[in-house]
Amino acid sequence: MEEQKNSDIHLRPRFKLNFNESQEYLISKFKENLKEENCKYCSKVVDGHIVIDVPKDENHFWSPQLNIEIEKIETNKTIVKGLFGPKPQVWTLFMFFHFAVAVAFIGFSVMAYVQWSLKTDYSFALTIVIGLPILWILMYFLGRIGKKRGHKQMDELHSFMMRTLNKK
Structure with a gap:
């Protein structure tokens, strides 16, 4: 796995990860992890697009949202693109x-x-x-x-995503 990030000056940080796994497999990992009983995150999964929000009880005006796009390049090559940002509103x-x-x-x-x-x-x-x-x-x-107020939550979302993607 290779991760590329943009600089810290951006208000909406982006990253890109390369995987040698299929798009369907990576999406199924997210679906499984998000359906677990102890998973506290709210999410939406539509095709190759996944939106993960912080839990409602921890949510505040500056809470971030993680948008993940899983794109198929070849049969077993996939790019996972992520964007942290505020809620659309x-x-x-x-x-x-x-x-x-x-x-x-x-x-x-x-x-x-x-x-x-x-x-x-x-x-x-x-x-x-x-x-x-x-x-x-x-x-x-x-x-x-x-x-900065939502940075801790952003780190939590990032670690949740990395745990999900590295899960076997």
């Missing part, structure tokens, strides 16, 4: 805020330029244009803080 909310800040930045930049061209008071628009990148940086660091 949290990620969508964050992306909406980033988009809103970007649109507001462009809008207030145009407003500041027009007011400057017309030689009217443009201090309000300029203040907003300066403040929005600060807000964007603050949102980035909030995401990093959230990732």
